[in-house]
Amino acid sequence: MRVLSGIQPTGRFHWGNYFGAIRQYIDLQHEDEAYYFIANLHALTTVRDRQELEQLSWDAALDLLALGLDPNHAILFVQSDVPEVSELCWLLMTMTPMGLLERCHAYKEKKEKGLTADSGLFTYPVLMAADILAYDADIVPVGEDQGQHIEVCRDIAQKFNHHRGEVFVLPKAKILDQSAKVPGTDGEKMSKSYNNTIELFEEPKQLKKKIMRIQTDSRPMDEPKEPQTDHLFQLYSLFASVDDRDEMADLYRRGGFGYGEVKKSLAAAAEAYFGPARERRAELQAQPEQVRQILGDGAAMARKKASSVLKRAQEAMGLCPGG
Numbered sequence: 001m002r003v004l005s006g007i008q009p010t011g012r013f014h015w016g017n018y019f020g021a022i023r024q025y026i027d028l029q030h031e032d033e034a035y036y037f038i039a040n041l042h043a044l045t046t047v048r049d050r051q052e053l054e055q056l057s058w059d060a061a062l063d064l065l066a067l068g069l070d071p072n073h074a075i076l077f078v079q080s081d082v083p084e085v086s087e088l089c090w091l092l093m094t095m096t097p098m099g100l101l102e103r104c105h106a107y108k109e110k111k112e113k114g115l116t117a118d119s120g121l122f123t124y125p126v127l128m129a130a131d132i133l134a135y136d137a138d139i140v141p142v143g144e145d146q147g148q149h150i151e152v153c154r155d156i157a158q159k160f161n162h163h164r165g166e167v168f169v170l171p172k173a174k175i176l177d178q179s180a181k182v183p184g185t186d187g188e189k190m191s192k193s194y195n196n197t198i199e200l201f202e203e204p205k206q207l208k209k210k211i212m213r214i215q216t217d218s219r220p221m222d223e224p225k226e227p228q229t230d231h232l233f234q235l236y237s238l239f240a241s242v243d244d245r246d247e248m249a250d251l252y253r254r255g256g257f258g259y260g261e262v263k264k265s266l267a268a269a270a271e272a273y274f275g276p277a278r279e280r281r282a283e284l285q286a287q288p289e290q291v292r293q294i295l296g297d298g299a300a301m302a303r304k305k306a307s308s309v310l311k312r313a314q315e316a317m318g319l320c321p322g323g
């Protein structure tokens, strides 16, 4: 089984990204083979500043490695380092009906809001299909919002195989467990679009500040409170051991505490949780050559696979590579 997924470098990773996606990708790296890439070509549809995109892509690589993505288990690379995928994307576009893309949510939502979309956003799902098909991926772990794009990928692959012969492996989506949406500092879903995120590698001082500013209700201290519906408790539960979580739940039910105490416990638990990764990140940051080497080796392995699949597609379409 080959697992593959991409993650867009459109912002620094936050707790929601980690618990809803990154941690699960890392757990899956022990499948037979795993390919993970930083989807900087897709990010071009939103990040328009050159330096910002470069920096976010680099930060994403450092973050993923620091969090435990192991280059001995998974192939890690940057999407634009494999030009074969963009070439395959064109071949797939010639077989993708407009109607299929018109139904895709990112484009549809933008259009419905009366905003102008560029053709990059319109054809975004085809590039994503090329990303997946280029590596003969079997399983694609993604958030629920990306399920539609995997369906589009399957439609394109099926159509291609039907008209041109069996060239592509049909991938399956593995929808990540995001049942417990990570709440943001305002209690809504944590998201960079809502400006309520806490980043994974926030400076410790800044981290404390943000945690202290998490919104809470104004019920009196002695009033008992229900932990399960409280977003501060939900955040604490992400990091605490089962015993610590149960103890905190008891404290909520008894009442007689201030939210400030819970926030202090949350700050300590989050720092203990991400502390070792923070240290690894600092080590990696001090050895950029080593990180470049990992990404270079990853890209070389990815290109080897992608060029053989591209060749299959070119031959099936009468492009006869190499004359």
Ligand code: ADP
Binding pocket: 008, 010, 015, 016, 017, 018, 019, 020, 021, 142, 143, 144, 145, 176, 178, 180, 181, 182, 183, 189, 190, 191, 192, 193
């Ligand atoms: P954002 O909402 O901050 O723009 P993205 O859309 O880039 O985040 O999300 C990347 C991945 O992280 C997706 O799989 C997404 O579903 C997951 N994710 C983002 N925020 C949360 C959250 N609050 N809880 C759980 N998963 C999340």
Ligand code: TRP
Binding pocket: 004, 005, 006, 007, 008, 039, 042, 127, 128, 131, 132, 140, 141, 142, 146
């Ligand atoms: N579009 C995906 C997202 O926003 C990222 C992505 C790009 C991807 N190419 C992919 C995910 C291929 C899985 C497979 O999350």
